[in-house]
Amino acid sequence: MEEKMADQEARFQAEIARLRSQLDAQRKEKEEEIARINAKAKVDAEKARLKAEEKVKLIKEQRQKPRAAAFQCTPEQARRLRVIGEYASIALKTRIAWSDPTIVLSSLAQAKLLAALVEDINGDFIDVRALSKVVDDGTLLKEFCSPPSSSSSETKAAIYQNATLLVESLGAAGLETPDLDLALMSECMGNTASSSIDMWIDLGWTVCSHHLQRFLRNDTSYRRRFFWSKLPGGSGHMQTSEALETWVCWRLSRQEAHPSDDANGHQSVVRSKKNNNSNKKKEKEMALFAATKDNCDLWGQGAIQCKLAAANMDMDEDQLGLLLSEEKGAKRLAAVGNALRGGGGGHQVGKLAGLFLHASSSTSSSTSDPTTTAATDLRTGMEYNKAFSTLMYNMWRSGGGAESLEKEIMDKEDGESHRGVDNQACSSSNTTAAAAAAAVADLSSSEERMESQLRNWVNRLLNLKGSSRVGRLYSAVNDGLLLLRVLDTLSKGIVDWRKVEMNPTNQFKCISNNNYAVELATQVPFLFSLVGIAGVDLVRGNEKLTLALVWQLMRFQFFKNLDLLLSGKKNNHRSSSIGKSTGAGPSSSLPSSSSSIKPTLTRPRTGSGSKRFNEKTLLEHANKAVHRAFKECKGAAWREIVDESSETRLSSFSDAHLANSHYMLVLLAWVIHPVSSSIPWKLVTAGRSADEKSDNAKLLISLARKHGATVYIMPRDVVELKTDMIVTLIAAILGLSVGKKRKRNL
Helix, strand or coil: CHHHHHHHHHHHHHHHHHHHHHHHHHHHHHHHHHHHHHHHHHHHHHHHHHHHHHHHHHHHHHHHCCCCCCCCCCHHHHHHHHHHHHHHHHHHCCCCCCCCHHHHHHHHHHCHHHHHHHHHHCCCCCCHHHCCCCCCHHHHHHHHCCCHHHCCHHHHHHHHHHHHHHHHHHHHCCCCCCCCCHHHHHCCCCCCCHHHHHHHHHHHHHHHHHHHCHHHHHHCCHHHHHHHHCCCCCCCCCCHHHHHHHHHHHHHHHHHHCCCCCCCCCCHHHHHCCCHHHHHHHHHHHHHHHHHHHCCHHHHCCHHHHHHHHHHCCCCHHHHHHHHCCCCCHHHHHHHHHHHHHCCCCHHHHHHHHHHHHHHHHHHCCCCCCCCCHHHHHHHHHHHHHHHHHHHHHHHHHCCHHHHHHHHHHHHHHHHHHCCCCHHHHHCCCCCHHHHHHHHHHCCHHHHHHHHHHHHHHHHHCCCCHHHCCCCHHHHCCCCHHHHHHHHHHCCCCCCHHHCCCCCCCHHHHHHHHHHHHHHHCCCCCCCCCCCCCHHHHHCCCHHHHHHHHHHHHHHHHHHHHHHHHCCCCCCCHHHCCCCCCCCCCCCCCCCCCCCCCCCCCCCCCCCCCCCCCHHHHHHHHHHHHHHHHHHCCCCHHHHCCCCCCCCCCCCCCCHHHHHCHHHHHHHHHHCCCCCCCCCHHHCCCCCCHHHHHHHHHHHHHHHHHCCCCCCCCHHHHHCCCHHHHHHHHHHHHHCCCCCCCCCCC
């Protein structure tokens, strides 16, 4: 018995010893693993520190040394680059020094800064995850300061694609863009040409301006058109610039006529209609503001800036006189900036105001600079003054001025109707609050988006600029001239302008033009089915019929261009191109159309013998491309995400699996030229929830735009399976396949 117990005790002790040795071994392994992790972390931290020190050293060297001949800019270009960088830094709350124009231009070329501003305007139109990685900041700075031959082709291609994404996203959002040569912009590194620098500056300032005007743009939508129509000199359909001028004139007239009103000037609208002296002063101020469009001297003196700031801060006559007593020019503008910074404008408003005022004063004092002309000086000076005016509007709006004035106008109109105002006269105006509310109620969110998308398409098709841009589609087609211009653009020479009433001053002439447009749309080559649509419906602003007609015009353009591309023909019309962006890509890195490269798709024969492209042939091409992708790309990354059994074939454009965007992502990966990594599949989700589907759709659309597809679809359209817009997206993606060399390893 004792021997048995001794034997058990020995085995027990042996087991304890074994377990202790095992625990010691595991503890030792963990300690070694922790030591390895700590050592690796120290090495990574040291590498990061050395890299940061190298970057700081490079920046210091570039500040101390004179600029190399490979990158030169004029003083005016340097000023504008600093303004763009400082605005982006303030708006996005980043801490970056923008004293060196090379750093600003480097940031613009990477596109992350501008893409973040566009995303802040409206996140539905761009996905920053789709941006091509250029290089790290230090390497990019070195390439900017190196001879032209040292810039890599991959860097040029990435810059080109990112610039294309910015331009296409702005166009899809309905934002006006300058005329740009993207190929020249991609050569900006080591390029001594001043024009490429000017193009990046124009694009950067355009994005900054649109970002600054985002609140004004929302307020000038048709939801508040009655608000703008009640301002003196305003109307219910104004572009953003016209609305800004109207508001500035109203604020100036309020400051002149009623300095005792409150900060929002709520009583000025009512009084201006009752007081003839106020009307005269308002007209005088409007004339004064109109004169400043062609003369920077009045703005350069700082008088108008003083009055706008005083109106926003509710200054009395003595305080305004104190500002105006400052010496004209830079000192007066500096005083305005200081007053805004300390007078309730807030830190950000004060910094932005100081930025624009300083830039304006610097521009006005640079007339002696031989590198700038009077026209350039005038243009840039008015840009800064317009930016300051927009900032003052944002300040007035954030203080509740828009809502209070809107309420006052509605109360005033209700009071007039109770006092026996002619109801027939009131009903003839489309700018009352009731009419605006009814117009919004009649439109669903889907129709709202469709109107915006078709309007943006028309603006880009006709290359409309400034005040000629279409602000509201239903009212723009009333006279028939716009539809006739669209028809003539899509099919040159189809419109006999001798039959057109070029000055439709009455309803009968408008109906005649629209009847002619409907007649042409039913003829070759359009052959639309327009049963129940007549010219009188378009004149009356029938929303659904207007959308139906314009949608068929956009569909015709997409299918016509795709048919020409797949036929091997060339469409030289810039505004009607599909799957192509402005300018040609860098020849060393981006694919170009060549007769030696056969199109990857061919038009299938149809039983009727018709050569017209339609939804059926589009579906056949898309299914064929996706089938080849799965057949030939055995080790592709997307095979782990896409379900081959259920997501690789379409029976119609309303198939439920389209909502997760997997099918169209595979299609895009197959047709585009894969420069480095064509699709970031690590960012693609399974698409089970609504948020995941929206993220996938947003990434898909931005990737298509980055490679040159001109599309107006929004992520919500994909998630909600809006077949009309999905058709345009698939057609645009297929248009990218023509002339592209394809690598099988996707």
